[in-house]
Amino acid sequence: MPSTIRTVLPLSIVTATSMLAMDLFLPAVPTLQASLGIDVTLAQATIAVFLAGLAASQLVWGEAMTRLGPRRCVLIGVSLLVLSAFGCALAPDIGWLLAMRALQGAAAGAATVVAPSVVRATLPDEHAVKGIASIAMIESAVPAAGPLLGSALLLAMDWRSTFWILGGVTLLALPFVVRVTPRELPGLDRTAAAGYLAILGNRKYLRLALCHALCFGALLSFVASAPQLMVHAFGLGAGSFAALQLMSVLCFMAVASQSGRISRRFGPARAVQFGCVAHVALCGAFVLLAWLGRPGFVGVAVFWCAFCAVLAVRGPAAFSEALALPPVQMGRASALLMLAILAAGALGTQGVAPFMSGPSALPLALAMLLLCLASFAMVLPYPHVRTVASQSPASQCPP
Template sequence: MPETPPAGAAVREGPSGPPAPGRRPRRLPLVLILGSLTALGPLTIDLYLPALVEVSGDLHISQAVTQLTLTAFMAGIAVGQLVIGPLSDTLGRRRPLLTGLAVYVVAGFVCAVAPDPAVLIGMRLVQGLAGAAGIVIARAVVRDLYDGLGAARLLSSLMLVSGTAPILAPVLGAQLLRVTSWRGVFVVLTLLGLAVLTATAALLAETLPPAHRRPGGLASTLRTMRDLLRDGPFTGYLLTGSLGFAALFAYIAGSSFALQQVYGASPQTYSLLFALNSIGMVATGRLNGTVLLGRYPSHRILAGGLTALACASTTLVLLVTTTHAGLPWVAAALFLIACPVGMILPTTTALCLQRAPHTAGSASALLGTTQFLMGALAPALAGLGGHGTALPMAASVLGLALAAAVCFLALCRPWRAVPDPLAQ
């Protein structure tokens, strides 16, 4: 079990341990439902990306105003998790989740018929706030149903479902625009949200019993989050995973320009490389859940993932600064950067939630919001510097990878002779 946090910390209140096995749904439906809930937010972003140009022309707005439809959604997801996560600790998981999905469906429909940019931007904000319910509560449900190693394995399995969203969504969005308009894309998103809502209502029961719920109120929520952040290992896992997530976003933000403008990749080649890297990350997550976890201590797995990320990003910096390596070498280095994230994200998420068995909603909210905020800063880092070079992207990925490693060593102190935090 984890180290004992300071006296009075919220992360250790109440009875501990996994719930009775009889309350657990079958694993495959659970993976599909929770994976769909986790993927709905990213899918709402990526499926819409190919339609940005058409939105700008149809509504007669500038590119900057069109981008606000993305910014509003991202802001909604970040803020929504902070609200819905603690709320689910008070009311249970099912009511906030179903309410959020229902609001998402309504907001998606209004986006499809939006008469002007103001309505579209406002509804995208509402859609993000509501869509946050699926992301934050899915992680909390995992912690409700599984403890330690079981939670880590399930989180790794979820990457098989949620990880396919960034692979398929841009392609699907482009194909949809061949037969419909940008409004039709929102109709499809509305129908997807309705399908996820129906499946969740039918197949996912309440996972947080009343005895394990916490009193509500802003003051109680702030105290809970304060106690979580005072717990050194929790904050260490939080920052380690969020910085690893930001390193991935720095690669995503910078690779389009670097591979196409600097190394001459065609849009088709870039799409293929992006898909291969996403598949590599998903495959590593699957390997992490089925082979590594349980066979090796979680701290050793996390250290291995961070080391691989740092080595791959160092190699990329050397390639773009000291050699004239072509596209194949740079693409290989980017593939090796994406893969370790499949180990880092599910492992740090499980370790965070392990330290918060009865405040999993608040812990999940802090985790998700921190990841999205750091992910939002990563493109700015990757865009610093001059044009005509991939160095800003490579340097930002390396810097974030090293920062993640420093947080892990300084706050989690993995060399301590303690039992594996995820051991049952």
């Protein structure tokens, strides 16, 4: 287990700093708007270009990891994250800031590709699920803690301070992350087919990736729509969304800490299928409550906490199973999976956006149910077929 911690902890830190580039900055957007004398549209663009850079960089980092290796990718990605953070802090105008934010998003993409690939390739199966769950716990904590920390910083400093602090923390983490990241994934065979078409031709990977992405599409649709839901459906303020996020993050982390044991006891396939069934049932109950009338804040909070707890069971198992591929394919496979998650989240969010000004939660509940039903369909039946070549070398090593 100490080797697991030595691998996962630095990768979790760099993943967290990459996510903080979004969440620590969010409270500073109104201050930034006043400081640079820009309108709301341009201020919000600092968020949009970051997400665009993150999405656009996925396939680039997947290709780079195969060609350059994980260590060089981490060195380049984290270095760019530091430089872009300092560039944002020094930005003289909105044009420069938007360029640096786009670069920052692209740099953050390195962690989302490298971290799960390294964990899956270097740890045995049972530890890989726990390692991915540990990274997911950090990822879930950042959206809850980041805005709170960002708001606290603004009490004493201006918006530029968030970027100075982000760059400094990332710079401190850089040597530790580079040290733990291998030059090449263990058992790398460059003669094996490694192109994106070969990966997409693997039906087990494709179905598990779609299953995971569609589930996250439901999750991201709720997260993006919940602030509007709190205001228009329940007449509550911004604090209600923060409370909702805090409760759900705590539930996710509590269950994720046991996800390795759950997967080891029942098997990844049962963990994924159980999660799919539970999500369909939860979203069905949410639809029924919304159809009968306003479910109330307590009802939504119970639903959302249960949804996140179930995700902690199925998510790490599905991600680990999807990446059970030859090491030469892992970087590109991780990139495709992250791109699918971002696309599903964007489509789900935009699909329900026109209905979020109304007093009903029914459109959001229906969208989540449809996404979860589609996710369940991907693993019914579960794609068990696995060739000998698809086994990760790490999965054949003793714990």
